[in-house]
Amino acid sequence: MSLEQIRVAGMAALARELGIVGMVRFLQQFETGHGDYTKERHEWLDAQDVDTIVNRIREKRATHKKKN
Template sequence: MITDMKPLIEINQQAIHLLYKELGVVNAVRFFKQFTRGYGNYTQERDVLFANKSLDEIVSEIEKRRKKK
């Protein structure tokens, strides 16, 4: 069987539509997110964010933020 090759953009749009239809928007987005690599350098960001802080200080900040919600 020989079929016409669709443009990749058309295939992507059709696949996204099918995923939304079958899984719902939320679960389709969750599916897509597993394939994204993210960005930035968490190791460097973490070193800057938590520099000179003890574990107790970090836990205390987390607890304060949770109480505000």
């Protein structure tokens, strides 16, 4: 199948299973990104050491537990 055929079949499946309104609502959840994620990821991750990243994860988990 070509990419076009896959796209058309996917849209048909979404419309069939979700209805037109459901298909539109589903598709609105996604947007085309911009930039170069891989390059940007290295820019912000390379600037941090592992301990800093681990501490941020622990802080987020602690905050999440307090909310729940």
